[in-house]
Amino acid sequence: MSRRSEAKKARRNKRRAAKNATWLPDEALEGLDERLDEVVAGLEEFDARLTERGWIFDVDFDDDVGVIWYWPPSAAEVEDPDEVTAATMVALIEAEGGEIAHVVLVGTDVDYQFGLDELFDYLDPIEGYRLGDPLPQFDTG
Structure with a gap:
């Protein structure tokens, strides 16, 4: 295998490893979305309560x-x-x-x-x- 092919393969493997490290199952992602919505809503309420005062x-x-x-x-x-x-x-x-x-x-x-x-x-x-x-x-x- 040429150096160029080896470098290309190494880059591809590095991208795959990074993708796999950050991949989450759909169920977990849905749970995170719901939790994020709750956190944002809570912060918006907190901000509203302070700013109205x-x-x-x-x-x-x-x-x-x-x-x-x-x-x-x-x-x-x-x-x-x-x-x-x-x-x-x-x-x-x-x-x-x-x-x-x-x-x-x-x-x-x-x-x-x-x-x-x-x-x-x-x-x-x-x-x-x-x-x-x-x-x-x-x-x-």
């Missing part, structure tokens, strides 16, 4: 990491915006599957974590917090 979705955030909403009334000038947040924010991190709402209050670097539904039980004190206020206490136990 006045939270702003941050379109400039790196969506490979996750998604962020911020609370405009909390915005303040902070000494070091690289160290602390300039507005209260809620983040969902892709690596966690978007299952945990991370809340960082303006002027802090403290990461409060809530379940997605649980977050809405605590939004009043989160939204009421302003730079310099005592940190709210969350009874999550």
